[in-house]
Amino acid sequence: MSRRSDPYKTTLELDSEDSFNDSVHLNDSWFYGPPKKKQVVANDARENMSPSPIRCRRASLVEKSFGELETFPKQRLALAKLAEHAKVFKNTRVFSFEMPGHSDGERRYLVSTLERFWLWYSSIQERHLYELITESTPCRLYFDLEYSKETNRDIDHEIVYRHFMENLQRLLKSEFDLETDPFKDFLVLDSSTKSKFSAHVICHLPGDIVFPSNTSMRPFCTLLADALLENSPVKIWNSDATRETVLFDSAVYSKNRNFRLFLSSKLGKNTVLKLAPYCSFYGSRKPSDQQIFYDSLCVPANAHKLPQLQIPECNHWEPPRSKEFAASVPKLEEGSGRSPYPQLDEFMLMVWRKWNQSVYIRQWKSMSNTGNDEERVTGIIYYPANCRYCFNIGRQHKSNGTFWIVNFERNDFCQKCFDPECRGVSSNLFPLPSFIADSLHKKDCEGANSEAKHAVTPFDEDDVASFFDESYTELNEFFTQWDDIFEQ
Missing domain, CATH: 3.30.70 (Alpha-Beta Plaits)
Structure with missing residues (x-):
């Protein structure tokens, strides 16, 4: 197939209102990395720009007629754009790609119509892209x-x-x-x-x-x-x-x-x-x-x-439940980013940073039981992004993610993963430091009869930092033992 010429090439331009923090329009230079000199300019501009998308100044009329082509740093931002864009362009899709020079598994997301995407995709030399099969979307077997x-x-x-x-x-x-x-x-x-x-x-x-x-x-x-x-x-x-x-x-x-x-x-x-x-x-x-x-x-x-097979949706498969939660789990609270337990969030991030400094909480799901007319949170499941370390194989999985279960009743946590070869296998149970366990039970006592019990507490960086400063000795002892686990 012959390569497409100038009409389908784009040039990335920056002005004082542009930002990489929202969305960027993709071109070959941005995708594969600009020369070092240009990178310095981009970094300087990034520090002084207010949130606003970068625009392709030389997109052809043909390209524009097929819709936009934008990239996003987070999946949720791309999915939000998909919902908006699909109202006008029915064949809008989300694609993803791993970032050269970034941490293993870190992705960016691209939103475009199939027609616009193919014009760009067929014109580039190196391709490392994936189709995002979005939730609840009809698809081929x-x-x-x-x-x-x-x-x-x-x-x-x-x-x-x-x-x-x-x-x-x-x-x-x-x-x-x-x-x-x-x-x-x-x-x-x-x-x-x-x-x-x-x-x-x-x-x-x-x-x-x-x-x-x-x-x-x-x-x-x-x-x-x-x-x-x-x-x-x-x-x-x-x-x-x-x-x-x-x-x-x-x-x-x-x-x-x-x-x-x-x-x-x-x-x-x-x-x-x-x-x-x-x-x-x-x-x-x-x-x-x-x-x-x-x-x-x-x-x-x-x-x-297209016609669809009439079969029930299978939503009970995910997340896999550990045996300690299998008896009775009538209610599930979930969210993305910070959970209602900021001290626990920060502690788990400290644990995961052993493998990747850019790890963050992609999603959390708290588990609760109801008895004697009282609802009691029994644990929380974390789904970290950019951290796929599996104790079962002693390394990070290449594609399948991991999840971590924190048990509030036993005051411990463990790691599991979605890889079929590791199904049903978990890491050892690691005890929570006492000051972390105390913070969990203190929150439950304070919110036992409150509708705000599951509300996400506004994250106050100073409060969390102060909390860990006060527990420095115990925290240091824990991570000394944590490091010893990997030296054995």
């Missing part, structure tokens, strides 16, 4: 196939692949009465390497039928996984050869999931997702890259106009 070639050296790939396709075809018929032909209806993209088989399968079901959302696929995928394990002709082992697994990753059906795009590679890698040589979706036709791009999207163009 999709799969992320993978296995380690190093721990499965004697595996017969043809048998494993055919076994997956045959069971998928059979279950689509038995569960939904859908007749499919894996060779004609399933688009396959491949990015395999010498050490790993990796492919995406996008299912084009009869009549363009889609699932109500990606989370609604979970029950079906559970049935498929059970079927694959039950009558497997060949065993597939996980990456460290400790457990039998299946060909597809069951962790990719979470809310607001990132799924790598056609023609993109992972940041720092060279292997891109291309049309698999063994894919016969197009028959003898030779599709354009644009055609493959649209056909490979999990959320297709005009998704809300």
Whole structure:
């Protein structure tokens, strides 16, 4: 495909009202990093600018007719823009990309229409972008196939692949009465390497039928996984050869999931997702890259106009609950950013900063029980951003996130994660410092009969700093012991 020329190139200009803190319009210079001299100018301008988006001064009329193209530092900002933009442009989407030179897993988000995005995406050289499969959005059935070639050296790939396709075809018929032909209806993209088989399968079901959302696929995928394990002709082992697994990753059906795009590679890698040589979706036709791009999207163009399978939404799967909360959890409070427990928030951030200084609280969910006409908070679940360290594997997960459970009754905390290989496994229970535990129970006593019990306390940096200054000795002892854990 020939590269697009000047009409689709943009120039980034700054003025005194521009800011990187809201949204920025994306061009190649910003995406891949400007020269050092320009970076200094951008940094100086950033310190003196009031909040207002940067605008593309030379966007063509053709580009403008397809809608805006903006980037955001946070997912919630991108989703808010999506809701606003979609009122005018129905095929507005959110895409994401990892930032070169930033901490592992840190992302930026891009909001644009499919048409505008393709004009830009097809004109750039390096691509490391992902489709964000937004919550409760109709989408095609999709799969992320993978296995380690190093721990499965004697595996017969043809048998494993055919076994997956045959069971998928059979279950689509038995569960939904859908007749499919894996060779004609399933688009396959491949990015395999010498050490790993990796492919995406996008299912084009009869009549363009889609699932109500990606989370609604979970029950079906559970049935498929059970079927694959039950009558497997060949065993597939996980990456460290400790457990039998299946060909597809069951962790990719979470809310607001990132799924790598056609023609993109992972940041720092060279292997891109291309049309698999063994894919016969197009028959003898030779599709354009644009055609493959649209056909490979999990959320297709005009998704809300397509017929949907009538299946219930599966929202009970997330978050996974620890056994201590399983007995009775009638009420759930949740939010993003700071929780109602600022001292605990700051303490947990201190813990996570061992792995990443830029960590922050993406989401929290408090758990409570009701008894004797009183509601009692029993714990809180934190979902940190930019921290994926897992005690089970002794390192950070590459893609799946972690969550941390703080138990107010036992005064301890532990780490779990969403990776299928770690499901049901948690870290050891770590005791909370006594001054942190005291602050939790003090808040519960003060708010036991108040509607404001779950309200997020306005964050006062000085108050929190003073709180930790008063407990410096105990805090220092805790983190000395915390560091010793990793030296053993």
